[in-house]
Amino acid sequence: MRELARKGFDAVYSELNLDSPEVVEVPRVLANTCQLITGIDNEQWRIQGIPEDLAEQQKQGERFFGSRGINMFATCTPYQVGNVPVKGGHCAWMESSAVVYCNAVLGARTNTEGKESTGAAALTGRIPYWGYHIPDYRRGTHLVDIAIDVDDIMDWGLLGYHLGGVIDDEIPVLTGRCRQPSLIKLKHFGAAAASSGGIEMYHIPDVTPEARSVEEAFGGNRVRGTVRYGEAERVAFENLNCATDRDVDFVMLGCPHNSIDQVWLIASLLEGRKISPNTQLWVHTPRALREVADRNGYTKMISEAGGFVMSDTCPAISRQMPQGTKVVATDSAKQAHYLPAITGVQAWFGSVKDCVEAAITGRWSGGLR
Incomplete structure (x- = not known):
């Protein structure tokens, strides 16, 4: 990274975000774009044990990319600091916990993109129409019966971790004893489900925006499987x-x-x-x-x-x-x-x-x- 940065930040963007050995002069972005989480805290880099030259290099990079219209939010939760797409909006996000939050909680549409596709989307304002951008692919696949109270943040993390392990990358529809969740709890639930599996979308009837009912969540699809979550399934705690x-x-x-x-x-x-x-x-x-x-x-x-x-x-x-x-x-x-x-x-x-x-x-x- 040090060597690449010596060639200039156009070279950094070309190589890392466009997978191009040819240096492309980076214009101002067309899409509303933010920098997700990075490796260095600009103020606490000494506490992290980061070399000073790398910390300064990041600051220089932020000034460059900021001048191109990229918002330096530097967080895995851009929706907490102003990047809140509307329901039905098409996005190109890449961080797994942000993707599932975008799809399920906000009702916007994104797949888990890579740095190359998001880099191109920022410059062009376009993203291929596939996967979770298509309404039919956003419907539920598995019914989840929650048989115990799921209330605090830890409970929601355990539930998400278990479901990711058993459902993988399908779309669960949650019913049962999950008390009205806060946005914080949904944030932890989605992050856990995306870590143990590949969940990028879920529905909670009368909570998430695309599921006023179980029927609407499945949208006419057959239920491919039913998952029960009870005391025995909290074994996820031992696995973690x-x-x-x-x-x-x-x-x-x-x-x-x-x-x-x-x-x-x-x-x-x-x-x-x-x-x-x-x-x-x-x-x-x-x-x-x-x-x-x-x-x-x-x-x-x-x-x-x-x-x-x-x-x-x-x-x-x-x-x-x-x-x-x-x-x-x-x-x-x-x-x-x-x-x-x-x-x-x-x-x-x-x-x-x-x-x-x-x-x-x-x-x-x-x-x-």
Whole structure:
């Protein structure tokens, strides 16, 4: 990347976003375009362990691409900071948790694109008409009977992780005892389902915009299978908790990136307390929301406890964690799924409260409720 950047950022875009060895002068984009999550926090790069020249290179790149009309949101949750397509709008998104949110929660239309197709779409304002852009391909395939209460964020993460494993890339229609979910819970549900499987679309009758009823969700399609989710299926919790060592080096909160309400929850749980000297806590939120957290005093509350508020990235994308990390605790099913495979660490998955307690004590004591 360093060598490529020396040729100029037109060369970077041509190679990485257009798969072109020929350098194309990048014009202003035609489509509403944003930069998703990156590998470097522009302010906390030293905490990440990023070399200074790479941090400066990213800042230069952002200035260049910003001048071409690309919004530097630098988050996996662009819908939390202003990129909110309308129902039926055609998009070219590539981050898995953002794709399923776009399709299911917003009712806009996108496939999981690659950097080459999204790069071309930004310049041309066009994307091939296939997959989830076509109404017939957005209808439900499997009926999910939720036989236990699914309420808090951890519950929704477990449900998503289980369904991704058994349904793969089909379209579940959720019924039963799932209480009215918040957008935060749907964010975690979709991220988990896209991690264990390839779910890019789901329906919850009378909640998501393309399903006022079960019948509308299936749109005349036959039900290919029925999945029951009960106590026995919560075994997903055991699958996610691959760790054996209860001494926790690192607590990561915010994948997908935290909303401002989630940052406040973490800050309130930390108020007046101190993080273990043997543990680091990173709280991830979009850059625009970190400014809100700064103004609200949440960042100060977290930093006074010994934690860091991070933006623009996450450990799975940057491959960066505190030096010597062996055991991670996280509220993200997605991070618990990927970090052991990517970095070789052990991972504990649980609620936000469990993770904060692990940061305070340096020990994991969480579990199912």
